[in-house]
Amino acid sequence: MRVAWLLGVLLLAGCTGTRPPAATLSTDSLLRAAISRHIDVLASDDFEGRKPGTEGEAKTLRYLAREWQAAGLESGTNDPAHPWFAPVELVSSTPERSAVRFTRAGRTALLPRDEVVAFASGTRGLVEDAPVVFVGEQGERLDSAALAGRVVLMMWDHAGQTEQREALLRGGAAAVLAIVGDRAELDNLVEVRRRGSYRLAEADGADTLDGFVTRSAAAALIGRDRFEALVRDAREADFRPVALDLRSTIEAVSVAGMVRTFNLIARLPGKRPAAGAVLVLAHWDHFGHCSPDTGSPGICNGAVDNASGLAVLTEVARRLASGPRLERDVYFVATTGEEWGLLGAQAIAENPPIPLDTIVAAFNLDTVAVAPAGTPVAIVGRGLTPLDPGILEVLRLTGRRESEERLAQEYLRRQDGWALLQRDVPAVSVTSAFGSAEALDRYIAQRYHQPTDEPGGIELGGAVEDLLLTEALVRYFSDPAKWAATAGKSAAPL
Template identity: 55%
Template sequence: MRRKFWIAIVAFALSLSACNAARLDQPAPETLDDIEAELRQHVEILASDEFEGRRPGTDGERKTLRYLADTWEAAGLISGTNDPAHPWLAPVELAVRAPETATMKFRTGSRVRAVPDGQVKLFTSGRRALLADAPILFVGTQGSELEPSVLTGKVALMIWDHPARERQRTALLANGAAAVLAIVLESAEFDQLAGIREKGTYRLAGSEGGAQIDGFMSEQAAFAIFGVEQIRSLFGVVESPAFRPKLLNVTADMEVASAAGAVRTHNLIAKLPGANPDGEAVLLLAHWDHFGRCGRGQTTDLICSGAVDNASGLAVLSGIAKRLAAGPKLDRDVYFVATTAEEWGLLGAIAFTRDPPIPLDSIVAAFNIDTIGVAPRGSPVAIVGAGLTPLDAQIEAIAGQLGRDVIKDQFAAGFIQRQDGWILLQRDVPSLMVSSAFAQPELMGRYTKDRYHRPTDRVASVELGGAAEDMLLHIALVRHFASLPSQNGPAI
């Protein structure tokens, strides 16, 4: 019964002329199986070894952007840069820092603590940074709530294995920590993080700050430096409401150097022109980048292909473009953006907001599509960004028309600052992610633990059932928000 219902919905949502009498020469309406097959074909290409992990500034970038531009142009989209000098591709200039040398000592009084070889990795955002006799403060999972007076001059020792880790590290450095070290419990993840960072770290050109130090240490290193009993005791109390950062009886000397470089990368911007443009627009975006060749050691699989993150999002974005362009003309313009350097701090989204092809206040709704290939058919959806825009009620109503339940819990909220839509929200653009993947904590947790940012994020493990249904939902959402207010009725 569920399958028959969805086949009917697909036929209704994608019909080009629902009011016309059926013609014998018309093709049969596509099914969810058809949509899944199409999405998988996109993912297989974008996450293939030929695309080399889609790292900015590499041949993998060139192949990725050529494939997407060709796909979108064939669907009927046009360049959306509004810049004749740069059709389709909006340049983004990045500064890159590649590690050169790193030395360290950890001491208790005059006693130097032995550090296992290769189990602590340090990096700097500047040419050279050093610390001498800096106290080490264990902060657990705390970050933005800590005042500069608590952090200044100290090495903040954090736990890596929690969802808000990138946000925590950024907050600790911004709030005055002299350095940030993260304890990584799983050896495979430690190796993966080291492999990614050793190839360099990106920032937007011109935004370089001071020479900050951050890095990772394995559980083995944490035991050796701080003692097994102390680390286990700290991990045991960190979730307690009464937990407060604790100054440890260890100080650190660090000297880290890096080499500077530059990379030119690109956002891909396309447009589906509206029939009755009123100066407002709908925006769809998905990041195209991943980590390239990121494996280390003896592994034979060296490429982080990013099949789920985010070839699946690009596939859905391309499927939406194809069907909207082939369907009834929309009133408003719809922009499609594939952003660069999302994995390095949402840099492509920042660049987009600094030099947008249209005024940001003209965007009535923006939908980010990221890491969508996780959930099976029949899954509910969650709104990442729920409560932060005035769009929730309309989205819930449209989802209900398509038989989709909207889950309201805190799991999805934990990802709001980890995706491109967050940058748009900071500029008052109503931006959301509507996704079945983030309505499935167990499945997303399993993906994050086993495949996220690893070479194991391969095509064979992508689940596109929920993604196919989410694609239809996004088509309905865009049709709704791209309609002029006087015509803004049913979404499908």
């Protein structure tokens, strides 16, 4: 059994102690070296991109468990049957082929070649001769009567695109096709989907059918002038879905399977566990073998995303465990399946190691090695939790500056904290990674979800500062004398 196999390595943890640092080295140099060491291991080709359900996952969890136990943490699952490793059952789906056809008045509507594609979450999805409706950016508030049995065209170029698609499918749409900017964007999205997708096995098991179509293909279908008018109208507050004079037949075939993966959960016991707990999390997963280029290893190693977050989390745990005992418990979680839809974080929200209303504060570490030292700090989730006054106080005490908010909020729903926020857990990400648009744009263009996200040449200045800031945040919120909590609800700083 894989759990037993993973647990076996913990017996060796005592042999993996860290060599004491030279006294002449600065704190900054020591932390840079520690972060680099973790990234070099976790983002090496030997870990094969840390895809769930692979040997790369087993190596990742073995490494983290050894490091965390050596630092002084203990199992935090609170489940004797599954110490350290909390199982997460996933349903996998790998696309095989698809065909999409549109008709108008019984005649086939011609499309540019290879500019529309569909995917089935189950083994086969089929919609025959269904009416087509354009909804723009709407989703959650639409009546199911407007969606049921229809192929829905939605816009993809806006925040909340994934949530919109999920809402449309939950609302009864027979299929959802998202309109993307151009062929290059379509190819990138298709490449991601060809790596396979996952969903929680415990979630609603209804199979879905979705896909993408380019803007030029949508314009050819609808008529360019009418399409541009629909896109303009969709931005208005009073826009309503528009039935089109089109019908569609869509078929997609996938190879389905089951994957057993794990969240890693550890605890640093505090003096007063009844006073609530602080949670620190970072996702361990990435995409594995991801490049069709047979002339290279083709591995998405995820050095920045998210070996850097794991490195910072591990060193925060080590520093906290080596100091005076904190008042509140602190839980450290390495989540699975973030890249596939925040699945590990959803599993934590569904089956938490402690009651969710006892979590005083949660801090997510994701893609931290992006910005240089001195970059202002973004608060992803600002204004959505009671934590803001305490966070701002810690920023003041540590001499950090807050960045402009807009950039951070664009990523609110794309990180593990969002799954916890949905359950009213006060979860934020406080990081320099989203504090500089220039640094973030450079990372996205050069590394994001690409085989180029390798250990070499990573900017660690902001990561070191974020490590010290995260430590300060945990110390602050773990102290009831500084941050009170009543019935699991965070209060203002004292």
